[in-house]
Amino acid sequence: MAYQFLRNVQIKKIWVAFHLSMQEYALVLGMDWRCLRHIEEGLVLQSHAQESLFRLSQDASAFKALLVAKKLVLPSKTYSRLLKRLAMDSGDGYGRR
Numbered sequence: 476m477a478y479q480f481l482r483n484v485q486i487k488k489i490w491v492a493f494h495l496s497m498q499e500y501a502l503v504l505g506m507d508w509r510c511l512r513h514i515e516e517g518l519v520l521q522s523h524a525q526e527s528l529f530r531l532s533q534d535a536s537a538f539k540a541l542l543v544a545k546k547l548v549l550p551s552k553t554y555s556r557l558l559k560r561l562a563m564d565s566g567d568g569y570g571r572r
Contacts, residue, residue: 481529483515489532494560502549503542503557504528535561 490500497515501508506525513519521529532538539561546554 480521480526483517486511486521486529487515489529493535493538494563495557499553499557500532502553503538503545504532505545 487497490497493500495503497511498508501511504511504525506528510519510525514521514525532541539558542549542554542557542561549557
């Protein structure tokens, strides 16, 4: 069975469910938002490393852990805002229930 990368609509569903902008999602993942845009527009295929980040970020607790790990490199207002948005999540990685 061949490995299936997440499709662009599946990737967008992740950051939309967390109530984040594309730029905020890319910031937490440590990637340029323009690269994320190109992936979502189907102009490029994500790398295996990016695919791993996308899949891990589907889990709210894993994504929150990534955000917390980046606390010192994010502007404090951005960090607080993103943490607050993630707190709205039910824990399943797909927004409020």
